[in-house]
Amino acid sequence: MRIALALTAIVASLTLPLAAQNAPAWDAKFRALPDAKNIGDYMKRMSARPHHLGSPYDKDNAEWILSKFREWGWDARIENFDVLFPTPKERVVEMVAPTAFRLKLEEPPVAVDPTSGQKTEQLPSYNAYSVDGDVTGPIVYVNYGRPQDYDDLERRGVSVRGAVVIARYGNSWRGIKPKVAAEHGAIGCLIYSDPMDDGYYVDDSFPDGPTRTSSGVQRGSVMDMPTYPGDPLTPGVGSTPDAKRLDLKDVTTLTRIPVLPISYADAQPLLAALRGPVVPDPWRGALPITYHFGPGPARVHMKLAFNWNRVPIYNVIARMQGSTYPDEWVIRGNHHDAWVNGAGDPGSGMSVVLEEARALGELARQGWRPKRTLIYAAWDGEEQGLLGSTEWVEAHEQELRDHAVAYVNSDGTGRGFFNPSGSHALENLVNGAARDVEDPETKGSVWTRAKAREIARGSREERSEARSRSDLRIAALGSGSDYSSFLQHSGVPSLNLGFSGLDNNDGIYHSIYDDFFYYTKFLDTDFAYGRALAQVAGTTMIRLADADLLPFEFTNLADTVQTYVKDLETLLKTQQDDVRERNRQIDEGVFAAINDPKRPLQAPKTERVAPALNFAPLENAAELLTQAAARYHRAVDAARPKLASGSAAVRAANAKLLQAERQLTDEGGLPKRPWYRHLLYAPGFYTGYAVKTMPGVREAIEQKLYAEAETEIARVAKALEREAALLDSVSSSLQP
Numbered sequence: 001m002r003i004a005l006a007l008t009a010i011v012a013s014l015t016l017p018l019a020a021q022n023a024p025a026w027d028a029k030f031r032a033l034p035d036a037k038n039i040g041d042y043m044k045r046m047s048a049r050p051h052h053l054g055s056p057y058d059k060d061n062a063e064w065i066l067s068k069f070r071e072w073g074w075d076a077r078i079e080n081f082d083v084l085f086p087t088p089k090e091r092v093v094e095m096v097a098p099t100a101f102r103l104k105l106e107e108p109p110v111a112v113d114p115t116s117g118q119k120t121e122q123l124p125s126y127n128a129y130s131v132d133g134d135v136t137g138p139i140v141y142v143n144y145g146r147p148q149d150y151d152d153l154e155r156r157g158v159s160v161r162g163a164v165v166i167a168r169y170g171n172s173w174r175g176i177k178p179k180v181a182a183e184h185g186a187i188g189c190l191i192y193s194d195p196m197d198d199g200y201y202v203d204d205s206f207p208d209g210p211t212r213t214s215s216g217v218q219r220g221s222v223m224d225m226p227t228y229p230g231d232p233l234t235p236g237v238g239s240t241p242d243a244k245r246l247d248l249k250d251v252t253t254l255t256r257i258p259v260l261p262i263s264y265a266d267a268q269p270l271l272a273a274l275r276g277p278v279v280p281d282p283w284r285g286a287l288p289i290t291y292h293f294g295p296g297p298a299r300v301h302m303k304l305a306f307n308w309n310r311v312p313i314y315n316v317i318a319r320m321q322g323s324t325y326p327d328e329w330v331i332r333g334n335h336h337d338a339w340v341n342g343a344g345d346p347g348s349g350m351s352v353v354l355e356e357a358r359a360l361g362e363l364a365r366q367g368w369r370p371k372r373t374l375i376y377a378a379w380d381g382e383e384q385g386l387l388g389s390t391e392w393v394e395a396h397e398q399e400l401r402d403h404a405v406a407y408v409n410s411d412g413t414g415r416g417f418f419n420p421s422g423s424h425a426l427e428n429l430v431n432g433a434a435r436d437v438e439d440p441e442t443k444g445s446v447w448t449r450a451k452a453r454e455i456a457r458g459s460r461e462e463r464s465e466a467r468s469r470s471d472l473r474i475a476a477l478g479s480g481s482d483y484s485s486f487l488q489h490s491g492v493p494s495l496n497l498g499f500s501g502l503d504n505n506d507g508i509y510h511s512i513y514d515d516f517f518y519y520t521k522f523l524d525t526d527f528a529y530g531r532a533l534a535q536v537a538g539t540t541m542i543r544l545a546d547a548d549l550l551p552f553e554f555t556n557l558a559d560t561v562q563t564y565v566k567d568l569e570t571l572l573k574t575q576q577d578d579v580r581e582r583n584r585q586i587d588e589g590v591f592a593a594i595n596d597p598k599r600p601l602q603a604p605k606t607e608r609v610a611p612a613l614n615f616a617p618l619e620n621a622a623e624l625l626t627q628a629a630a631r632y633h634r635a636v637d638a639a640r641p642k643l644a645s646g647s648a649a650v651r652a653a654n655a656k657l658l659q660a661e662r663q664l665t666d667e668g669g670l671p672k673r674p675w676y677r678h679l680l681y682a683p684g685f686y687t688g689y690a691v692k693t694m695p696g697v698r699e700a701i702e703q704k705l706y707a708e709a710e711t712e713i714a715r716v717a718k719a720l721e722r723e724a725a726l727l728d729s730v731s732s733s734l735q736p
């Protein structure tokens, strides 16, 4: 049946060359459909009550989303999984010396904010996947709790062994803070929001302004996502009811020590009671106290216990069948679960994705059919560790390898500048869509405004590139939202799309105040940028669905790869120069001569200078890819007028192109974390969300594992060679 249909399609389209079929009419028609008012209505509905994973309103929202998709003509269903989700049973933190003081651990309702008082349905403030624990020890202040902060502590002779550390939020992903603390022997970890990074130092505090109040707390997951995200009990496989599960004691992604987030009102008395040396300037926050390192004399008792329950995931999956290439899937998603009411995170993005789905349904009623199959997804359990999307990807892995063309993600979005990131084979496509969407405030295109910002704030080199390069560069993806499994586990080229940059909106992140009242007072108050996001993301989706030859541009990828190789060479060189200089200063007695005996610093130890590494395989492979990408670009230009929609030649080319991003992955995964298979993009093992490009090589250099760096150089080079070979085979097949 399918073969007969396909043959008919080929015959029917033989006379229509691709150039003549590029009907921009449909995506232009689409851009007139999204309506800002609808976006606001969806947000209001979804954020009306707290709706974290496992809560009644989380399920209610999923069922409502399902009914909307169906109403708009999509073939939609809910897909369930079963995941481990700890919730607090007991949270006690008290200072036991020099005075006794019990932390409140509460976010109070704000009178003008109608949903902030929905106490019975709110999850208390906590960090999900902290272990249970009952510990008492002296406190040590560790700044942001990054590895380099512990180097500073060591030079001052301050140890965290047996201590409870207090770290401030910011400058690394929260899950890194307890991870590094435990590696240094700490027994507990508190994370607080300092007003310097997230409070009155930045802007007026809520409800007068947008920043965090003294009692505001940032909830969040501390699962070790850089090792693997998703259900901790089922790494690598979908957590269906009958899946084989790990014992809790064998899970490697829980923290090793108890950890809890607190407000700065709760943190201030603890910090004020610390003595020991005064911290240096980069360690100081904006509280009205003098910051000391400790340890002690303040001591703290911390007792945490959780309900280690399994709860259902409600992923809503909607399909619109493709007419010409139904087995090629273009996927779009956003999560629907929140920590509390979640108007900004995730409601702002989820509402946009829904409005796109409505508009695409409307377009279908007007006679459009996507050539490829569209899948729109609303994920559950993102906040705990990308649970819904990861389990879905793991459960459908083989299908995704065979069918997935691309995944386009959104999450919380705001006002300002279009801010795309993702796979560089999609860089040209997303630039094109951004050129065709009007910025609501400046009335130029969102692309022009993004370019102007690049020029205004870029370095000399970035400015010159923004002016001369035809496409704006997009950032690479680390982690922190639902694209991670698609891109980094399954090699599906991915984008993350949103607007940001004009509002100080961190103040309500993962608190009870991230709600409709706040969003419509301080963020994209009239949803004009939500509408613009629906336009640009929907345009991207339609072009991915309808371009006969998959709209990947590999010259952008090759160009980016060249910059990554140079970055690695610079990284090694800088590391060598720094160590050489420090060794020299140690030999010259510089550290001893400048030391203040009243505040002594230990001199650093001399280190071996990093050896030269052979980057030649990587340089050669990058060059090979650059040439193959240029040949492919020319071959497509030459062939395009003769290629018929749905023809065997187009299908054969697409079957290969569909596997292009997969060439950049390796079954063996990254060192120490085999779940992550992409060799160009991964979240940092010690930075969390922030991306590491060519992560195997980069992290080996950073961690001074030079033999591993050489092995990883060879693996990345091989991946680039595979990519070049695939492009060459498509180029030759396109020749007449």
Ligand SMILES: [Zn+2]
Residues within 6 Å of the ligand: 335, 345, 346, 382, 411, 412, 481
């Ligand atoms: Zn989110």
